[in-house]
Amino acid sequence: MQVLIVDDSRAMRMILKKMMGELGHKDIDEAEHGQAALDHLEEKMPDVALVDWNMPVMGGEEFISTIRGRRDCDQIKVLVVTSESNPRVVYQALKAGADEYAMKPLTTEVIGDKLGMLGLA
Amino acid sequence: MSDEMDDVLNEFIVESYESLDDLDRELVTLEQNANPDSLAGVFRAVHTIKGTSGFFGFNKLEAVTHVGENLLSKLRDGETEVDRPITTALLSMVDAVRDMIDSIQSDGVEGTGNYDALISELEQLESGEAPTADTDASGSIDVDTAVDATGDISDVVAEADIAESTETTDVEILEPESLAADAAETVDTSPTAAATGHVASESIRVDVGLLDDLMNLVGELVLARNQIIQYTGTNPDATFSATTQRLNLITTELQEGVMRTRMQPIENVWNKFPRIVRDLSIACGKQADLAMEGKHTELDKTLLEAIKDPLTHLVRNSVDHGLETPEARLAKGKPAGGTVALRAFHEGGQVIIEISDDGAGIDPALIRRKAVEKGLLTKEEAAGRNDREIINVIFQPGFSTAAEVTNISGRGVGMDVVRTNIESIGGSVDIASTHGLGTTVRVKIPLTLAIIPALVVACDEERFAIPQVSLLELVRIDGHDPQSSIEYVHGAPVYRLRGRLLPVVHLHEVFGKAPPEHSDGINIVVLEADNREFGLVVDEISDTAEIVVKPLGRVLKQVSAFAGATIMGDGRVALILDVMGIAEHIGMTSTGAGKQHGVEDGEANAAGDLRRLLMFRLGDRRLALLLEMVARLEEFSTEQIEVTSNGRVVQYRDEILNLVFLSEELGIPSTRPEDAPVQVVVYTDGGRSVGVVVDDIFDIVEQRFDIQHGSSAAGMLGSAVIQDRVTDILDIEGLLRLALPALFAEEAA
Numbered sequence: 045m046q047v048l049i050v051d052d053s054r055a056m057r058m059i060l061k062k063m064m065g066e067l068g069h070k071d072i073d074e075a076e077h078g079q080a081a082l083d084h085l086e087e088k089m090p091d092v093a094l095v096d097w098n099m100p101v102m103g104g105e106e107f108i109s110t111i112r113g114r115r116d117c118d119q120i121k122v123l124v125v126t127s128e129s130n131p132r133v134v135y136q137a138l139k140a141g142a143d144e145y146a147m148k149p150l151t152t153e154v155i156g157d158k159l160g161m162l163g164l165a
Numbered sequence: 166m167s168d169e170m171d172d173v174l175n176e177f178i179v180e181s182y183e184s185l186d187d188l189d190r191e192l193v194t195l196e197q198n199a200n201p202d203s204l205a206g207v208f209r210a211v212h213t214i215k216g217t218s219g220f221f222g223f224n225k226l227e228a229v230t231h232v233g234e235n236l237l238s239k240l241r242d243g244e245t246e247v248d249r250p251i252t253t254a255l256l257s258m259v260d261a262v263r264d265m266i267d268s269i270q271s272d273g274v275e276g277t278g279n280y281d282a283l284i285s286e287l288e289q290l291e292s293g294e295a296p297t298a299d300t301d302a303s304g305s306i307d308v309d310t311a312v313d314a315t316g317d318i319s320d321v322v323a324e325a326d327i328a329e330s331t332e333t334t335d336v337e338i339l340e341p342e343s344l345a346a347d348a349a350e351t352v353d354t355s356p357t358a359a360a361t362g363h364v365a366s367e368s369i370r371v372d373v374g375l376l377d378d379l380m381n382l383v384g385e386l387v388l389a390r391n392q393i394i395q396y397t398g399t400n401p402d403a404t405f406s407a408t409t410q411r412l413n414l415i416t417t418e419l420q421e422g423v424m425r426t427r428m429q430p431i432e433n434v435w436n437k438f439p440r441i442v443r444d445l446s447i448a449c450g451k452q453a454d455l456a457m458e459g460k461h462t463e464l465d466k467t468l469l470e471a472i473k474d475p476l477t478h479l480v481r482n483s484v485d486h487g488l489e490t491p492e493a494r495l496a497k498g499k500p501a502g503g504t505v506a507l508r509a510f511h512e513g514g515q516v517i518i519e520i521s522d523d524g525a526g527i528d529p530a531l532i533r534r535k536a537v538e539k540g541l542l543t544k545e546e547a548a549g550r551n552d553r554e555i556i557n558v559i560f561q562p563g564f565s566t567a568a569e570v571t572n573i574s575g576r577g578v579g580m581d582v583v584r585t586n587i588e589s590i591g592g593s594v595d596i597a598s599t600h601g602l603g604t605t606v607r608v609k610i611p612l613t614l615a616i617i618p619a620l621v622v623a624c625d626e627e628r629f630a631i632p633q634v635s636l637l638e639l640v641r642i643d644g645h646d647p648q649s650s651i652e653y654v655h656g657a658p659v660y661r662l663r664g665r666l667l668p669v670v671h672l673h674e675v676f677g678k679a680p681p682e683h684s685d686g687i688n689i690v691v692l693e694a695d696n697r698e699f700g701l702v703v704d705e706i707s708d709t710a711e712i713v714v715k716p717l718g719r720v721l722k723q724v725s726a727f728a729g730a731t732i733m734g735d736g737r738v739a740l741i742l743d744v745m746g747i748a749e750h751i752g753m754t755s756t757g758a759g760k761q762h763g764v765e766d767g768e769a770n771a772a773g774d775l776r777r778l779l780m781f782r783l784g785d786r787r788l789a790l791l792l793e794m795v796a797r798l799e800e801f802s803t804e805q806i807e808v809t810s811n812g813r814v815v816q817y818r819d820e821i822l823n824l825v826f827l828s829e830e831l832g833i834p835s836t837r838p839e840d841a842p843v844q845v846v847v848y849t850d851g852g853r854s855v856g857v858v859v860d861d862i863f864d865i866v867e868q869r870f871d872i873q874h875g876s877s878a879a880g881m882l883g884s885a886v887i888q889d890r891v892t893d894i895l896d897i898e899g900l901l902r903l904a905l906p907a908l909f910a911e912e913a914a
Contacts, residue, residue: 053213055177059220062173098209127216149629150220 045164047072048090050081050107051125052099060094060125063152065158078102082110090120092164093153095125096143097133101130112141123127150163177217184210186433187896188259189440196252196443201241206576207236207255214262225275226265232287233258239291246484254286256440373466376427383416383423384713387616388732389743390416391710393735411714420616421874431509431518434473435460436482442505445484452491452502462509464516464612471590472518474608475583479520479606480505482580487524487604498600499523516612517633521605527598529555540595551871556598560584588745591617591634605842619712619731621739622673622690623705629741630712630731631690635744637698639706640689647687654872660689660700666871667691669700670751675726694748701747714741725749756883778887778894779846780864784833788859789866789887790895796849798862802842812905815845815856822847824856825904827895835860848897864888 047069054114057074064072073088075081077099093111097104104124111117124137124145135142144158188210189202200664215230233255241246261280268276390412397409439455446453488503495501508519529552536542538559558564562581588595590609610636611617619630620639640662642650651658651669659666669689671680679704691701713732717740721727725746733739768832777792805815806824813824824845828835837843837860845856872883872894880900883894 052209055173055180055215055217056213056220058173058176062170085635093277098205098212100206100209112427127219128212 045069045071045092046088046121047095048075048081048084048088048150049073050051050075050078050093050099050104051078051096052076053096056096060155063150063155064094066152067156076120078104078107081107085111085117089117092121092123092162094125097124097137103140105136108137108140108142110115121164123129123155123158123162125155173222174273177221177244178266178270181214181217181262183683184335185259185266186436189256190436192252192255192259193439193443195240195247196249199240199247204241206236208241210902211237211258221338223265223269223275225278225280226262226269229258229261229265229280229287232284232291234784236287236291239892244639245291245293252443253447254283254290256444257283258287267424285703294650326833339388366576371426376466378428379423382538383420384616387420387711387713391734406415424612427466428467429466429471430461430462430463431516432457434469434476435507438507440820441477441480442484444506446480446488447484449488450490451484451488453488454502454504456504456506458507459509460507462511462516464610467591468612471586472592472608473607475586476518476520478583479579479608480507483520483522483524483604483862487526493525502741511612513528515609516609518610519605520608522605526600526602526604527559527596530602532556532558535564536561545867549698553597556596560594574816576680591693592634593847616713618709619741620690620709621707621733622703623707624674624676624703625678627799628707628733628737629672629703629742630710630739630741631692631701632728632741633709633823635692636696637691637693640691640700641706641738642687644686647685648682651687662700664690666869667698667700668751669702670747671702672704675701675747675750679824692748694744698750699748701742712739718806776870777867778892779862780887780892781846781859782828782836782863783831783862784836784858786833787887787890787892788827788895789892790846790897791882791887792865792896794848795846796854797844797847799847799856800842801856803840806843817847817854817856820854822854822856823905824858826858828858828860828899830900832902837861846897848901849903850898857897 047064049057049060049076051060057076061072061074064070073084073090075084076108078095079096081093081095084103090091090126095104095107099107102110104126108124111120111122122142122144124142126133127147127150136154139143142161146154146158188207189211191207192486194200195203211230211234215227215234218230219225220601236245236255238476240251241245244250261278261283264276264278267277268274361834376457386531393409394413397406400406412801435457438457442455483505484503488505489497489499491501494503503522503524505520508517510517510522515569532546532555533542536555537544537547541558541561541564544552550558560580560583564579564581584594587608587610592608594609597607597609598607603608618633620633620636622629622631640660642660644650651660653659654666658669658671660669661667667689673680681704688703688706689891690703690706691698691700709732712733714729715731717727717729720729721740726743727740728743728746731741776791779792779795779798780787780789782788799817801815801817807815808812809821811823813826814821815824824843826835827833828837843858844862845858846862848855848857866888868887870885870887872885880896880903881897882894884891886892
C-alpha cells in the first residue's frame with residue numbers, strides 16, 4: 045500500500061512513519077504541506093494520505109478540497125491526522141472530503157483502527 | 166527508548182527550538198501589529214508542539230501548550246485582541262516551553278517546573294476574565310464551547326456549556342470564519358511562505374559535525390595544494406604545472422563552497438532581539454523600537470555562535486543604559502520612543518555589526534571621573550586622552566557606568582567580557598558616542614576562522630604567520646645606518662612614522678632574545694591591537710598566504726605570543742603570532758599601559774603620552790626640558806661664580822658645581838642683565854651634578870605632545886607644540902656630553 049504523509053512538522057512525519065511501519069506499511073512518501081503533496085501526486089498516486097490540518101503554504105482543508113475536485117484522485121483515502129481538537133475542524137474536514145479523522149491520543153492503535161475503518165488495514 | 170524513538174525525539178527537539186525562536190519574534194511583531202499571517206504561523210507552531218508532545222507523553226508540555234493554543238485560536242479567529250498582558254503571557258508560555266524542551270534535551274524528561282500559575286493565567290486571558298484583558302466578553306462566556314455548539318457534531322454538543330452564552334454568540338461565529346478564510350488566503354499568497362516551502366523542498370539537513378569534518382579536510386587540501394604549488398616552482402614540466410593550476414582553482418572553489426555551507430545569516434542571532442528589547446524596555450519603563458538592516462548578512466556558524474552573547478549584551482546595554490525614559494526624551498525634544506538599530510554588512514573580508522541607539526550617549530567627563538576613581542587611569546592620563554579614547558575605557562575590566570547595579574544589565578560582567586569574547590574570535594570592538602545624541606558600538610569580525618589570509622615573516626630562520634586582519638602596513642628602512650632611525654624615548658624604542666611615534670618591538674625580544682644588528686635595512690610590520698598601533702621588527706618579510714589555522718598543543722597554548730600553528734607549503738610548521746598577545750607583552754594595550762602606569766608613572770611611552778616640562782627662556786627663544794631630567798632649580802648671584810681650569814663653577818652643598826651657560830652652548834645671545842642672579846637648572850647623573858644656566862624659568866606644564874625631530878639642532882631633542890607655541894625641547898644629556906666631555910669621560914672610566 046502506498047502511503048503519503050502530509051505534515052509540516054518533521055517530527056510528526058517521523059512519528060507517523062514509524063507508526064505506519066509498525067502497522068506493516070513501508071512504502072511511505074512525505075510532503076511538508078498541501079502544495080508539496082499536490083506536486084507529489086503528479087508522480088505517484090498513494091492509496092492513503094495522512095493529512096495534517098494546520099500547515100503553511102497549503103493547509104489540510106484546501107488540499108483535501110482540491111484533490112476531491114479531481115477525478116484521478118478518487119481512490120485516495122484521506123485520513124486527517126491532527127491534534128486539532130476543535131470539533132468545528134472535524135466538521136470542516138469531513139465537509140472538505142476527508143474519509144476519516146484521527147484525533148488525539150494519537151497511537152498506533154488509533155491509526156490502525158482508522159485505517160481498518162477505511163478498509164485499508 | 167529505541168534508536169528510532171531517539172531520532173524522533175531529537176527531531177522534535179530541533180524542530181521545537183526552531184519554532185521557539187520564531188515564536189519570540191512573531192509574538193513581539195504581533196503586539197505591534199496584529200496580522201493574520203503571523204497569527205496563523207504562531208498558532209501552527211504552538212499547535213505542532215502540543216500535538217507532538219502529546220505523542221511522547223510530555224503531559225506538562227502538552228498542558229501548557231494546550232491552553233496557549235486555545236488562547237491563540239481566539240486571537241486567530243479575531244475573538245480577542247492582542248494586547249500587552251496577552252503577549253506577556255504567551256511569551257512566558259514560550260519560555261516555559263523552552264525550559265521544558267531544554268530539560269528534555271538534557272535529561273529526557275520535562276523537569277520539575279510548576280506551570281500551574283501560567284496555565285491558569287492563560288486560561289483567564291482566554292476566557293476574558295483577567296482584569297487587564299480588554300475584551301468584550303462579559304461574564305464567563307466560553308466562546309470555544311459556544312462555537313462547538315454551532316457545529317454539526319452532535320456528540321460534542323453534550324459537553325458544551327452554553328448556559329451563559331449571549332445573543333452575541335451568533336455574530337461572533339460568522340466573523341471568525343471569514344477572518345480565518347482571509348488568513349488562509351494570505352498565507353497561500355504570501356511570498357515568504359511560498360519561498361520557504363520552495364527552499365525547504367530543495368534543501369537537505371546536514372549534521373554540523375559533518376560540515377566541520379569537511380572544513381577540516383578542505384583545510385588539509387589547501388595545505389597539500391600549497392605544497393604542490395611550491396614543488397611546481399622547481400619542476401619545469403609544463404603539463405604538471407597546468408594540472409597544478411587547475412588543482413589550485415578547484416581547491417579555491419571547493420574551499421569557498423564548503424565555507425558557504427557553514428554560512429548562516431546573522432538573522433539567526435538577531436531573531437531573539439525583538440523579544441529582548443520588548444521585555445527589557447517594559448522592565449525599564451522605556452519605549453524602544455528595534456530596527457534591523459542587513460539581517461541576511463552571512464557569517465560562519467561558529468562565529469555566529471560566538472557573537473551571540475556579546476551582541477545580546479550590547480543590545481541590552483543600549484536599552485538599559487543607552488535609551489532614556491520617555492519623559493526624559495520628551496524633555497530633550499526627542500520622540501518618546503527610542504530606537505535601537507542593528508546594522509550588518511561586509512567590508513574588506515570582514516563582517517561589521519553596528520549596534521546604535523539614539524539615547525543619551527556617554528558623557529566622557531563621567532567616564533574620566535569613574536576611570537580615575539576605579540584606579541584604571543591616573544588623573545593625568547584621564548585628562549590627556551581624547552573623548553573617543555576615554556569612552557573606549559568602558560571596555561576595560563572592572564568598569565561599569567551604571568549608577569546602581571540593576572539586575573538587567575549591570576551584572577558585574579561588563580563590556581570587558583564583550584571585548585574578550587569578540588577578540589577571542591579575532592574580532593575587534595570600538596565604541597563611538599555623542600553625549601546627548603546616542604552611542605554606536607562597532608563590532609568587526611572575520612568571515613571565517615578556519616582559513617585566513619596571513620603575512621609570513623621570518624625571524625632567526627623561523628617563519629611566523631601574522632593574520633592580515635591586524636596588519637596595517639609594511640615599512641622598510643634602508644640606508645647605511647638603518648638602526649639610527651630607531652629612536653629611544655625613555656628607553657623604549659620608537660620609530661617616527663609620518664610624524665607619529667610608533668612604538669616598536671623586535672620579534673627577537675618578544676622571544677627573550679637579543680635583537681641582531683641590522684646592517685642592510687630594517688623591516689617593520691605595522692600592526693594594530695586594541696586600537697593602538699605598534700611596529701614589529703622582523704628579519705624578513707616573505708609573502709602572503711592562505712593559512713589553515715591549527716590549534717596549539719596544551720603546552721604552547723600558555724604562550725601568549727602565539728595564536729595557533731599552520732603548515733607551510735614546504736611542509737614545515739609555522740607558528741601564528743597572536744598580535745594582541747604581543748601587544749600585551751610590550752605593554753601596548755590600554756589595560757597594559759594602565760597597569761604599568763600604576764607602578765611607575767612615566768614608564769610607558771606610547772606616542773603622545775602625558776609629560777611634564779620645565780619651561781624657560783633663553784634670549785627670545787622658548788625652550789623646554791623634560792622635568793624628570795631636572796634634579797633641582799637654583800639661583801646664584803654672579804659673585805658666587807668662580808672661574809677654574811675646569812670652567813666656571815659655584816660652591817654648592819659642599820661640592821663644586823660645574824656651570825654650563827646654555828646661551829654659549831647653543832649660540833643664542835642671552836638677554837640676562839650682567840649683574841642679575843643666574844637661574845640654574847641642576848642636572849644630576851651618576852652622582853655628578855651640573856648646573857645649566859638659563860635666562861628665565863617661567864613655568865612647569867603637563868602636557869601630551871609629540872616631539873617633531875625634523876630640523877632639530879644639536880643639543881635638542883626636537884620641537885613640539887607646547888601651550889600652543891612651538892617650543893624646542895632640550896636634550897640636556899646630549900648637550901652636557903658635548904659641553905663637558907671630560908666630566909663624562911671620567912664618569913665612564
